[in-house]
Amino acid sequence: HAKRDGGDRIEAFRTTTSDTAAARNPLDVDLKTAIDNREVQILFQPIFDLSNGQLAGAEALMRWHHPQRGAISPSEFIPLAERAGLIEKLGRVVIEQTSSQLKNWLSGGEMDKNFFLSINLSAQQLSSETMLNDMRSLVSTNPKIAQRFLLEVTESQVMTSPEHSAYVLDSLKSLGFRLALDDFGVGHSSLSYLHRFPFDFIKIPSTFVQLDERHGIAQTQMPIMKSIMSLSHDLDLKVIAEGAESDEEVARIQGLGCHYAQGFAFSKAISGGEFEQLLAKDAKSRKQAARDAEQRA
Ligand code: C2E
Ligand code: MG
Ligand code: MG
Ligand code: MG
Numbered sequence: 001h002a003k004r005d006g007g008d009r010i011e012a013f014r015t016t017t018s019d020t021a022a023a024r025n026p027l028d029v030d031l032k033t034a035i036d037n038r039e040v041q042i043l044f045q046p047i048f049d050l051s052n053g054q055l056a057g058a059e060a061l062m063r064w065h066h067p068q069r070g071a072i073s074p075s076e077f078i079p080l081a082e083r084a085g086l087i088e089k090l091g092r093v094v095i096e097q098t099s100s101q102l103k104n105w106l107s108g109g110e111m112d113k114n115f116f117l118s119i120n121l122s123a124q125q126l127s128s129e130t131m132l133n134d135m136r137s138l139v140s141t142n143p144k145i146a147q148r149f150l151l152e153v154t155e156s157q158v159m160t161s162p163e164h165s166a167y168v169l170d171s172l173k174s175l176g177f178r179l180a181l182d183d184f185g186v187g188h189s190s191l192s193y194l195h196r197f198p199f200d201f202i203k204i205p206s207t208f209v210q211l212d213e214r215h216g217i218a219q220t221q222m223p224i225m226k227s228i229m230s231l232s233h234d235l236d237l238k239v240i241a242e243g244a245e246s247d248e249e250v251a252r253i254q255g256l257g258c259h260y261a262q263g264f265a266f267s268k269a270i271s272g273g274e275f276e277q278l279l280a281k282d283a284k285s286r287k288q289a290a291r292d293a294e295q296r297a
Pocket of ligand 2: 059120152182
């Protein structure tokens with residue numbers, strides 16, 4: 001065990017700017033082992049259609065269950081994985097786990113034909129050829145599953161190298177993937193370049209979605225949200241609001257014409273098994289809604 005740790009530590013030193021930081025952070029060493037030991041898992045946060053309340057899709061969110069530290073957030077270990085050269089391996093874990101879940105769900109026969117499963121891509125995945133090749137092979141071996149994926153990238157990732165990003169995103173799009181711009185409005189110069197990329201969705205971060213009357217945030221967000229909605233309409237983009245926690249927040253984004261939402265108001269991220277039950281429940285309510293419509297006609 002000591003020998004394996006030592007080998008990984010050298011790798012961490014090579015790719016980290018500060019040796020002392022790496023020495024203080026044994027997580028770099030653990031992550032490779034964690035991936036091999038399947039301590040990294042995927043949870044699914046449901047995404048709902050605000051026009052009819054039905055299940056529209058899910059976002060796959062990674063979790064690292066560390067034997068000593070407990071659950072570690074992806075915001076903490078994704079940067080680490082990038083530094084340690086493990087992001088491609090981690091990216092494959094996500095694709096493999098989500099593909100196998102999708103296979104299960106599809107065989108259950110309860111998934112709506114437009115259902116999407118979104119996965120997050122990291123900056124390095126977007127800039128290297130590996131992810132694109134992984135996606136090409138996914139499409140060739142499993143076209144039915146590939147067309148269910150929605151791929152999320154953030155503005156700052158795209159803007160690091162706009163030309164190359166445009167090439168990668170165009171390639172993914174022509175493979176049949178749907179694309180989302182995550183955390184819209186957090187970066188800068190969003191409006192001027194948005195039309196250059198083949199996005200289908202934009203995702204509004206919780207900072208614009210959550211209300212905080214005490215700090216006057218509700219007032220300042222309104223014009224921002226309104227302009228995002230009108231922009232998305234003009235560019236024919238669907239909007240997903242993130243981090244809706246209260247009924248009031250849901251009502252407000254609904255009133256603004258936002259198409260989809262996710263957040264604790266609906267559900268936190270749940271396991272694949274729990275999600276399967278949700279799919280069954282949703283299929284039932286869709287069937288009921290169809291019967292009701294038939295009776296009215
Ligand atoms: P994100 O893509 O913007 O994901 C949304 C984050 O908001 C998730 O945090 C989710 O759990 C959290 N969230 C959802 N609803 C609510 C809510 O109502 N209230 C609050 N306070 N939070 C809510 P999480 O799972 O910790 O992920 C953090 C970030 O890590 C993600 O931000 C994404 O950028 C990244 N990430 C997650 N999974 C992956 C992955 O598989 N690959 C890559 N490259 N990045 C990932
Ligand atoms: Mg995301
Ligand atoms: Mg986001
Ligand atoms: Mg976010």
